[in-house]
Amino acid sequence: MKYIPTIGIECHVQLCTKTKLFSEVDNDARGKEPNSCVSPVDYALPGMLPRLNGEAIRLAILAGRAMNCKINASSRFDRKHYFYPDSPKGFQITQFYHPIIGEGYVDLPSGNRVRIEHAHLEGDAGKLTHFDTYSLVDLNRVDTPLIEIVSMPDIHSAKDAHDYCKALWRLMCFAGVTNGDLYNGNMRFDVNVSIAPEGSDKLGTRAEVKNLNSFRSVERAVEYEIKRQSKLLDAGEKVVQETRGWSDATGETTGQRSKEEAKDYRYMPEPDIPPINLTQEFIDAESAKLPLMPKDYREKFAGIIADDTLEVLLDYPSLMGKLGEVDTRYVKNLSNLFASVLLAEEKSAEYLNDLPTAMELSELCEMNDKKELSSTATKEVFLRLFDPQMKGRGAKNIAKELGLIQENDLGALEAIVDTVLAKPETKKAQEDYRNGEMKVIGFLVGQVMKESHGKANPSAVQEILKKKLA
């Protein structure tokens, strides 16, 4: 039988605030010792009370606006109770009843629109690492601010599921609310999949695949679930409502625990944090800080950057940011340098962490425009701009140091051409050219380039040669 899949996705996004959601310790635990970014509040000593990080509220507003969502003027926190060593308080502080982000939508490349049901702020849990006979607890991640984005079940293919996650990732990165490092769990996806016979107006029983951390695994897990559930239904069996885990290695999902025995979280209003009441002025002012989003860049650079190049670059919000900063006349050149030189470079990941300034990049493009740099020299100087040892010296200085500036001074070039033409070893070529063997001009240009130690602008040299030999 033919089945129509229906998919809803919950996405957790770690916000890149300086400090944690409810305490004043460092939120960025990258490269730090386990349990070194933990305050007495996160550790849940007796008598500790949560504070509230205003920066997280501001980032939540940006995240909401990036997804075209309504921002709720009044929101509040609730406690969600469960016992596990990753939760020192014995509850998670979340927004169960009154989330800060209301309804919105995300548009996919397929033209389909996925509605956002809501998104709420909450604290992350700690991390457990299990060994044979013991487990280690690291509380560095406790109460890192998260927003959980809950979609409506508007997705009907594995491809759209993939694209939705990627679209969310781009939106969150462009909005600047997360570091967006999927490998380190900055964004995690829970995917609810059900299937129903074509034409049926009822949804099937769903299975939830939890904790996916790449777009590819979202797509593969959905494909797998559709196949698995179809097989069950074809065989006259039932899909069990349950949580399933995904293994990238086996490419399969496996059942974890069924929802029937699901825990009762005993939600309760958080009495230690008063409701958050935002004025419309505040919401508007913060919303206005939303940087350009992918759709804005598509409009802005339509006809300037080739579509396929633009789609590649849209995965690099910081590069798009630079393109937004430089003068429009340099955008095309610079986008090509980004796409075909920088991203092809072995060290590109490292280089992306610390980009040259828009001024340095503009200077480079200007030199190329003025033909002071050949295209080869432009690429070379471009890469040096990213080189930590060359940092901050500027395109012009680097080009000079490397002796890459082209000689464009026509008078000086003519003198060099004359010198070359006076040399006996070029006489034969000159004669051949005059006799109609046009391609020998390449040899002559090469001789001039050699004489100029590579600094001459070859096209200018060619023009002069043509005139002289006419």
Added chain:
Amino acid sequence: MKIANKTVTATQLVKDALDKAKHFADYNIFTYVNEEGALKKAAEIDAKIARGEEVGRLAGVPFAMKDNFLSPEGETTASAHILEGFTSPITATAIEKLEKEGAIMIGRTNMDAFAHGSSTENSYFGPTLNSHDRERVSGGSSGGSAVAVALDIVEFATGTDTGGSIRQPASFNGVYGLKPTYGTISRYGVVAMASSTDCVGFFTKTPDDMNLLMEVASGQDPKDLTTLPDYYNESEAKKVKKIGIIKDFDNESVDAEIRQALKTKCEDLKAKGCEIVELEMPALKYALAAYYIIVPAEIASNLSRYDGVRYGFRSEDSANLEDLYPNTRSEGFMPENKRRIMIGNFVLSSGFYDAYFLKAAKARTLIVNEYLEAFSKCDAILTPVAPNPAFKLGEKVNDPVSMYLEDVMSVPLNLAGVPGLTIPAGETASGLPIGLQLVGPRRSDKTLIEFSKELM
């Protein structure tokens, strides 16, 4: 209160307090006596005085601290087995403020474990005896603190009041006890019972001492988002002319001598030109029921962190995590703690939330409104604190409901967030202290303290 100066040294004040603490050791007032630490601090203050340096408003004043305040001195256990061995790296904001003014903590006082109780009999360390009758309870949950002040061991003691835990033991021992307006004193560093009703307050021997302590300890704290902007030091005591009395509290279930004490006070006030207003407050009859839903819910939640994983007591023979939690909590909590955790989890569980917790929250709103209404008709309300004077040890231990009824006249204030001050009002024929409770609108704490002087 006696404050250290050139003639009376802090060391002498602290030594006297420590001697008295030893003398009354069999009352089981203290869970920890801070002898070394207190004498060291006293010496520092004396040195300052000798050098002519400025010392605080509470220089060298010995005080007793309820065992649910965090400080690095002694173990902070809230008189609960499950916190055994826990030494805090942090000092509660309220204690920090007192110590900054030179007050010296000489000991941690006994309490019902996690402040669950009205008699201090739920303490892991056994009950504290009443200051006037050793066969009777000290009241609770801040029993140790009340007795420490009543027996004149210290000048004042800290307490917490979630449903009467300062006012009732104050009345059982004949001292002043204030539950301030919710949010007046920071709760940071105080072992939480029920976050939305917990209040830090004091036991003193005089209204003036109470006023001074409030000046020192009140104020907004960035570490407690529920603290109010500072109003205490900026507010003026208002003249109280109209006194409300609650008709429903004048019934057979309240001890006759207590009702008589209330009547006598009312006559005194009339003679002084005050007007007595009879109030109908029908919503108050829901207060105890609402309280014993909301508060256990918050208790169940706040006690979730005591799991044996990170600090305090951990059950020894647990093969795995699934055993560690129930074993630690079964052995570490007192029966009353468990009772409240179970009630709390029940009223929060899926399917019951609307019927219990939400309904109680609505009743709470009615009670808040009823107080607003009442204070449009009078300046302050005078009521009994508890239906009876101190009862016998063991009398109510096996009857939780009769123990909860102890709180019937004290919990409405906590639900409404309004202040209440216990004032001594004579003794029964058999010599037990009687206390009455002055209640005012939110932020009228100073008015109540000033007015209590007229009721001496």
